[in-house]
Each structure stands twice: as structure tokens, then as C-alpha cells.
């Protein structure tokens with residue numbers, strides 16, 4: 001009977017293939033995430049020749065006044081920024097979600113602008129506005145923008161989008177019924193605000209505070225450009241590693257940087273759980289009632305903030321086209337002639353494009369396939385849980401720390417990966433690892449929405465799971481896949497902290513070139529290079545939106561009823 | 562070219578042989594035991610339904626047969642071959658889920674032909690086979706539509722055609738009709754039954770709807786809490802329920818407390834009724850006596866029958882073609898019966914709420930069960 005032939009055991013079983021793939025995924029994630037972190041940890045416990053010294057390096061660290069002062073500088077700046085950003089972001093998110101203010105979409109877009117620029121772009125703008133030749137220098141009353149003031153100002157703008165997104169999400173989860181009940185009971189609006197609105201977003205606000213604190217403490221670009229003599233942890237780590245080749249101290253600083261990030265990670269996990277509970281209990285979405293006074297006030301506030309954000313981006317872009325700030329304001333493209341300021345000329349920009357392109361391509365592929373294997377295969381649970389854990393790990397690791405880990409991992413004496421140092425490959429791998437988690441979460445969420453029985457149906461039809469992956473899962477998940485690709489592309493373009501330790505002479509990236517040009521006093525060309533990155537990033541996002549609207553909606557006719 | 566579809570006619574040689582043999586099957590989810598010691602033999606071409614309340618383990622059993630979720634213990638043999646450890650692709654079955662699990666980005670034709678492409682058949686062969694299958698489920702001419710453009714019932718038919726495309730020897734249906742509205746459900750019941758008969762494909766259908774099981778299955782496996790309560794034809798299950806659970810789950814029944822009395826009688830509320838019972842119920846043991854609503858006789862009851870019982874109609878519920886009456890035995894409020902009276906009967910005897918009548922509980926309609934611990 002022909003049926004028997006079909007039932008013969010195949011050469012290699014699907015289950016075996018799936019298990020091997022999950023094992024391969026685990027090995028890859030261990031290599032690109034776990035082992036570099038391990039190297040950092042072990043390096044901090046070793047002396048220069050690799051001998052185990054226990055906590056001696058930490059003792060040295062805390063006994064060196066200049067290093068401890070960098071730690072306190074970092075804590076101070078991060079705390080200050082957090083205290084400023086969270087209330088501002090709350091008010092802005094409140095305007096976006098709880099008012100009938102006009103042009104909410106535009107204001108949301110403006111709030112997200114900083115995401116498309118390297119962090120240091122805002123710092124460059126500040127130098128133009130408040131620096132030695134700044135037009136608004138007088139507003140500082142003799143204080144210098146080079147130092148904590150400039151850092152905090154630039155960090156506030158840089159962190160603003162992240163805080164707004166988290167708090168706006170929290171506000172959107174509110175249960176409209178609570179407000180209806182309060183209104184029916186004749187509760188005064190101020191009382192409603194303090195007894196319902198604020199408690200409702202406290203988790204989101206705490207989460208935002210931790211995220212902001214971590215972003216600031218691990219940011220490298222802003223303090224590098226505008227910090228002046230004011231050292232913070234991130235610039236200190238750079239100085240230890242790149243300047244003084246003091247790897248042990250660099251590792252210690254890296255581990256210290258890891259503490260707030262890990263803390264933020266676990267706080268966020270807890271908060272996510274509570275927010276999910278809120279969401280599932282939600283019955284009615286909140287509809288803001290008209291209140292002209294409130295809307296006018298919030299519009300005024302949002303306009304001021306929006307203007308500052310646009311100015312922080314626009315100043316640097318404008319300055320990049322100006323002949324000689326502030327004395328000759330005629331327009332020119334001279335600063336884009338990078339060859340005059342930077343040995344590589346346009347090379348760094350092209351390298352950045354290549355790097356971001358590779359990260360978007362290979363990173364998205366790896367992330368999506370990985371999430372699929374974890375989510376949809378029948379491989380024993382412990383293996384899949386391990387892969388999931390590894391995929392979630394980078395969320396808790398700042399770029400700078402991961403970059404340091406890579407330095408130690410591939411430069412270790414026994415390492416077989418020494419040849420990778422300074423190659424485009426290591427920049428790509430490190431950046432994929434750095435941004436792995438958000439992609440993994442996006443992919444997992446999309447996969448969870450797909451009918452869980454597709455794999456079962458394929459198995460019954462004797463179609464191997466990889467065929468169904470190709471013919472069904474990937475096409476259905478295309479929107480999520482594009483989201484991940486664009487996210488990776490934009491972040492790979494703007495990242496500095498992770499790659500600053502890893503680039504080589506032939507793989508200098510645009511973001512690093514900006515730092516170098518700025519260091520050598522060529523601020524306008526630095527602004528020009530930053531402008532190139534911003535425009536490319538915004539261009540990629542715009543292209544994504546347009547493609548999504550026009551092309552893919554046409555390709556995906558099957559979504560229509 | 563009906564090759565393949567008609568490949569396994571019921572009545573073929575060996576039709577009486579056991580096709581699926583399940584032995585000692587058990588399944589644990591952590592500490593929770595979802596299946597306990599399941600034994601089941603199914604003949605080739607049989608239509609078997611797993612019936613039971615939600616959460617009783619029907620899906621778990623079906624998925625174990627498919628190999629989608631491996632059992633914790635016991636064996637499964639299909640067509641004489643032990644497949645206990647074989648992956649799904651090495652068992653020969655088609656499956657239809659409650660959600661249908663149609664691939665939304667593929668056309669109806671591609672969905673139905675999904676398993677054929679992999680068999681290295683020629684394009685023309687696949688096209689012909691897909692057309693044949695869609696004609697069989699009454700969906701010719703919908704080839705290029707996408708699942709989202711079809712109604713629930715049509716999607717269900719596509720899922721059925723896809724499951725049958727590779728001419729599997731086993732068809733597994735997990736609550737295939739429960740997502741549909743009542744009318745479509747009734748029509749599809751017949752269509753599925755019809756297709757199954759024509760192809761002679763051995764079929765397991767999971768359902769929690771007793772009416773569905775009674776009307777479609779040749780044999781019903783009634784399950785509760787992970788164990789099989791009874792296996793039998795719809796008629797056996799209905800007329801001769803093995804346990805009070807089966808009696809109550811399948812159809813309506815009145816269960817009355819009583820005591821076994823002599824070899825062929827029970828005592829209820831101080832009165833003696835003739836009723837045969839299973840040998841393992843000892844004389845004097847507490848029992849529950851069951852009677853179906855339609856078995857209660859009213860017409861021509863003289864009162865001299867051995868099981869005659871004077872009752873009062875305390876409630877009459879109008880249900881269209883008939884009325885459901887609640888009867889309470891005179892002088893014994895513990896004896897409450899449910900009876901179905903046709904409109905004719907009501908009219909002829911002038912029955913009304915509050916009326917006192919005498920009914921007969923025929924001895925061969927009384928089922929005697931050991932009393933449940935809680936009863």
C-alpha cells in the first residue's frame with residue numbers, strides 16, 4: 001500500500017532538526033551575549049597579567065578619589081535628569097492621552113524625534129546655543145555649558161521619548177469606568193487627578209524613572225561632547241580602556257554601570273506583570289471630555305517642550321549648513337566635505353550604513369528565527385526557556401558594558417576570536433546583541449497572535465515545519481519583521497557606546513567620526529555628520545511607514561474581508 | 562478520478578479488525594493527571610466520538626493519538642503498528658481544529674493543496690485533486706478566495722477538505738462545529754457524516770455536545786475527569802447508561818434515591834417498585850433509580866400496574882412540540898420526576914398544572930445505579 005511508503009521514518013526527523021536549531025541558537029546567544037559578560041565579570045577580578053585578585057580592583061577603585069568622584073558625578077547627573085524628565089514627560093503624555101488638544105499626532109512625532117539621532121547631537125546643538133560662541137550664552141549667567149548643566153539639559157532631551165512612551169502607555173491602560181463613577185459621584189477634577197490618575201500611572205512612572213536613570217548613567221556621547229572636565233562613569237571607562245589601557249579598572253566601571261541597569265530590568269519586569277493585570281481587567285477606554293482651559297494649558301506646555309526638542313535637533317542641523325557660526329550665517333555645504341576634517345572622508349558614513357544594513361538584515365533574521373524556535377517548536381521546555389532567558393538578557397546590559405565585555409572576550413589570551421577585533425563583523429554582531437531583546441519581544445508578541453495549531457496541521461499533512469515557517473509564518477509576520485528591521489537599522493546608525501571600543505582603522509563609524517571631529521574642534525562637520533545620520537534614520541522610518549501603507553497593504557490582500 | 566479518495570471503502574477486507582488500539586494510556590501535566598488508564602479499540606472505518614464536559618481530557622486524548630502531545634504512559638497502535646513514540650508526521654491522519662487553523666495568507670486552493678505539494682505530485686494532479694476535494698465539500702468555484710472572505714461554515718469545509726487531501730486513514734476532529742451557529746451546525750453534521758461514510762475513513766470526533774455525539778457517532782466514548790465512563794453505541798449510551806454521570810450527561814433523566822429490595826425491586830419513599838439491577842449491587846444497598854422523561858407513561862394507566870405512582874403536576878414548561886412536566890409523588894415530596902408530555906396528550910387528558918394523575922414507571926425503563934457518595 002502506498003500509505004506505508006509515506007510513513008517510513010525519514011532520514012532526519014523534524015524534532016531532531018528543531019532541537020539542533022535551538023541548540024545552535026543557544027550557542028550563538030551564549031557566544032554573543034553571555035560569554036562577553038562573563039569576560040567582563042572575570043576581568044574585574046583579575047590583575048593585569050590575568051591572575052585572580054578577588055575584589056582588589058574594586059578596593060583600588062573606591063580608594064582612588066578621581067574615580068569615585070566620577071561615580072558621584074554620574075549619580076548626580078542621572079538623578080537630576082530623572083527628576084526633571086519624569087514630571088515633564090508625565091505632563092506631555094497626559095496632554096497626549098487625556099486632553100482634547102489638537103495635533104496630538106504631530107506632538108507624538110516630535111516627542112519621538114530624539115530617537116532618530118545619536119545622543120550627542122543634542123549636546124552639539126547646546127554648544128551652538130550656549131557654548132563659547134553661543135547666542136544664548138548670557139542666559140547662563142556666567143556658568144559654563146561644558147559640564148553638568150549641559151549634560152543634564154542634553155540628557156533630558158535624549159531620554160524624553162523613552163519616558164513619554166512608557167508613561168503614555170500607562171495612561172492609556174486606565175479604566176474609563178473609574179472616571180465615570182467618580183464623575184457620577186460629583187468628585188472634583190483635582191481630586192480625580194490625585195486619587196485615580198496619579199495612582200494609575202505610578203508603575204509606569206517608576207518604570208520610566210529607572211529607564212531614564214539607566215540611560216543617563218550609561219550614556220557616553222553627551223558627556224564626551226559637552227562634559228568638559230566633568231568626568232562621569234562612561235567617559236571614565238573610555239579613558240581607562242582607550243587612554244590608559246587599564247583594562248581591570250575599565251571592567252570595574254563596567255560592572256558598576258551594570259548595577260542600575262539590572263535593577264531597572266527587574267523593576268520593569270515586576271511592573272509589566274501588574275500592568276498586564278490592569279489591562280485584562282480593563283473594560284472601557286477613557287474618553288477625555290472637552291475642557292477648553294485644560295486643553296489650552298496643555299497645548300501651551302506641549303508647544304514649549306516640542307519647540308525645545310525641535311530646536312535641539314534643528315540647531316545642529318542648521319549649524320551644519322552655516323559658514324561660520326555666529327559671525328557669518330550664510331549657507332554652505334562646505335562642512336559636508338568631510339575629507340578635510342577626517343581622514344576617512346565620507347567613509348565612516350558609508351561604514352555606518354553598511355553596518356546598520358547588516359544588523360537589520362542578519363539581526364532581524366536571527367531574532368525572528370530565534371523567537372520562532374522558542375515560541376513554536378516542540379523542543380523540550382528547558383532548552384527553549386534557556387534560549388528565551390538569553391534573549392532577554394541584553395535588555396539589562398547597557399551598550400557600553402556590552403562593548404567592554406566584547407573587548408575582553410575577543411582580546412583574551414586564549415580567545416580564538418582575536419582576529420575579529422576592529423572588523424565590521426564584530427561591530428555588527430555586537431550591535432545585534434545590544435538590541436536583541438526588543439526585537440525578540442516584538443517577534444514573540446507577533447508569533448503569539450498566530451494560531452497555535454499551524455504547526456500541528458502541517459505535521460498532520462507531513463509538511464515539515466520549515467516549509468510552514470517559510471510559506472505561512474513569515475508572510476503573516478511581515479509587519480512585525482519590518483518593525484524589527486527598522487528598529488535595528490535606526491539604532492545601529494545612532495549607537496555609540498557599544499561600538500566605541502570595538503571599531504578599527506578601516507571600520508570607523510559615523511557616530512565615532514562625530515566624536516573625533518568634535519574633539520579636534522571641527523564642530524560644524526561633526527554636526528554635518530550627525531545630520532547625515534538623523535536624516536538617514538528618519539528617512540528609513542518614513543520609508544517604512546510609506547511602504548507599510550502603500551505596498552504591503554496591497555501585497556497582503558488576504559487580510560481584507 | 563476518484564483514486565485516493567475512495568481508496569479505503571468501509572466493508573473492505575479487514576474492516577472488522579481493530580484499527581486503532583489504545584492501551585493503558587495516561588497523561589500527566591505536572592502533578593495533574595489529565596488521562597487515566599485509557600483503553601479503547603476502534604475498528605477500521607468507524608466514527609467514534611469523545612464526549613464529556615469541558616476539561617475532561619478529550620482534546621488531550623485526541624492529541625495523544627495524533628502524536629502532537631506525547632502521552633506519559635501506555636501505548637497506541639494504528640493499523641497494527643505501534644506508533645506510541647512516532648512523531649505526528651509518521652502517523653497517518655488528517656486533523657480539523659475548532660479554530661480551523663486555515664493559513665490566512667494562502668488561497669483556498671493552496672490551503673487544500675498544502676499537503677499535496679509536499680508529495681511531489683505534478684501541478685495538474687494537484688489541481689485536479691483540489692478541485693475534487695472542494696467539490697466534495699460543496700465549495701467549487703471558491704478556489705482563489707482567502708479564508709477571511711469565507712463564512713465560518715465554509716472555512717470549516719475547507720479545513721475538512723485540507724485534512725482529507727492526503728487520503729489519511731484516520732480523521733481527527735476537535736470540536737469541529739462548536740464555533741458555528743445552530744443552523745450551519747446542523748447542516749454540517751450531516752455533511753461530515755456523509756463524507757466520512759463515503760470515504761470510510763476511521764474518524765475520532767471530540768465534542769462536548771451530547772446531541773452532536775448521539776446524531777453523528779457510531780460509538781460514543783463518554784469521558785469524565787480523565788477516565789472513560791462508558792463506551793457504546795448512541796442507543797446503548799442513552800438507554801443503558803453505565804453510571805449516573807453518563808445518565809445525567811447524555812439526555813435528561815430523573816434520579817431518585819432508593820434502596821435495593823430483593824432481587825428485582827427497589828424501595829422508594831416507602832413504596833416498592835419492580836426494577837432489575839446489576840448483580841454487584843447488594844440487597845439493601847442505597848441506590849439511585851433513573852428514568853428518562855419520555856419513558857414515563859400516562860395514557861391508559863389504571864393504577865393497578867406494579868409501578869404505578871400517584872403524582873401531582875407541580876410545573877408545566879412549554880417547550881414547543883411538547884411540555885416538560887415536573888411531577889411530585891403524592892405523599893412523598895422527595896420523589897420528583899421530570900416527564901415529557903406531548904401537546905396531544907395534554908389536550909386529550911386535559912392536563913394542567915396542579916392536576917393529580919397516576920403515572921406508570923415501566924420496570925424495563927428504570928435504571929438502578931449504586932448511590933453516589935454525595936447523593
Ligand SMILES: Nc1ncnc2c1ncn2[C@@H]1O[C@H](COP(=O)(O)OP(=O)(O)O)[C@@H](O)[C@H]1O
Nearest residue numbers: 590593595613614615616617618619620621622
Ligand atoms: N498543556 C497543559 N498544561 C497543563 N494542563 C493542561 C494542558 N493541557 C490541558 N491541560 C489540562 O488537562 C485537562 C484536560 O484538558 P483537555 O483535554 O483540553 O480538555 P477537553 O476535554 O475540554 O478537551 C484540563 O483540566 C486542562 O486544564
Ligand SMILES: [Mg+2]
Nearest residue numbers: 619620736767
Ligand atoms: Mg477540548
